[in-house]
Amino acid sequence: MDLTPLYLSAKLSLVSTAILLVLAMPLAALLVFVPFRGRFLADSLVNLPLVLPPTVLGFYLLIIMGPDGPVGRLWAGLWGGSIVFTFGGIVLAAMVHSLPFAVQPLKTAYEKIDPRLLEMADVLGASPISTFFRVILPNATSGIAASAILAFAHTMGEFGVILMIGGSIPGRTKVASIAIYEYVEAMRYREAALLSLILVVISYSILLMVNMLGKRGSRHA
């Protein structure tokens, strides 16, 4: 059995989770700690991928990332060629689709931080950025870990959005979930079962980790 789709899924999950975390940590802080006009709208927008059908999300991403879309034009200007049907394209699509899974645990962790710690940092002369790195992040480690694990797990199982943006190019965009779909289409049930079993084991292990983190977090609270 060809394990390339599994490797590609793991690579996609790792890359998109790493970039997503860097973006989600300040974004969640903005949504929790900074009162601004339209915060409610921004919060709902971040959660939109949770309720949208992947095909709808994929369709809009395809338009934005297409040759006439803003992201497509930017990509072409920077690196030339099209972002659609590339690994970079599916990384971006996976990041958008997993955004709420990364932001939500961080928001929950940030909301649990004693507000007096932030006031104390303020009185002690720390700037908001210094407070973010020296107080908020060290007190949200369980949330950061949960965010990484959930975003990774969600991307491992990604199907619809990846198919819309990346198609199914072997070695480039054909991830495990798409490979399973194609095995079933081709009635190659043995390969489909094996690949599915591997994904089940990975997903279950990840959920166990999230539960363990949750228990540790509540013990420390």
Add this chain to the structure above:
Amino acid sequence: MLDVHIVKQRGHVRIDISFSCEEGRLLALTGPSGCGKTTIIRTLAGLERPDSGYISFKQRDWYNSTKQIFLPARRRKVGYVFQEHTLFPHLTVRNNIGFACRDEQRVTELLELLRIRHLEDSSPRQISGGERQRAALAQALASDPEVLLLDEPFSALDSLTRNRLRGELSNLKNRLEIPIILVTHDLEEARQLADHHICLEQGSVISCTQKSRKSFIPVPITALPA
């Protein structure tokens, strides 16, 4: 000199208070729970904004409603000991004290001054209430504050520790030469430590006394600098 005139509506309590405090003096604010003591000290720290009035220190405006000035907490250089002796839970006692002070020598001096050198590598979770209070005081002093604000610093301690720490604060007051504002509901504590004592009820001053040798003499409320 710290000059204060604060007007602030908080729920059904209207705070309207004026006072001054010189360097090296300790002013105690006392009164029953809910009379606005903590709100006053939080506005001095810059954690809350008054509705109107002014707060100035050494002729520099921290807050002035007429001039529309509000200096954020991080630029006021105050030391603030919170009621619950809050410390950063992810840092050791030494790193808590060093949060706003990069001078390791100064941190060591403060650890020794407040007799917590042996706890420098402990987590705040591992130390007692009295030790946490000392660490919180050291943390507040580490940034070389120009004004020290203490919000019921001894309320959660047993009477033995409380008496010992009151003595330490009294010694500190003489060394620091900065205005110290102490919020407490303990009249005995206020009498023991304060040079000026303002008693509040429902956000307003009901009495004002000043230490004269061994006793406190009343000062007319109208004579308060405003």
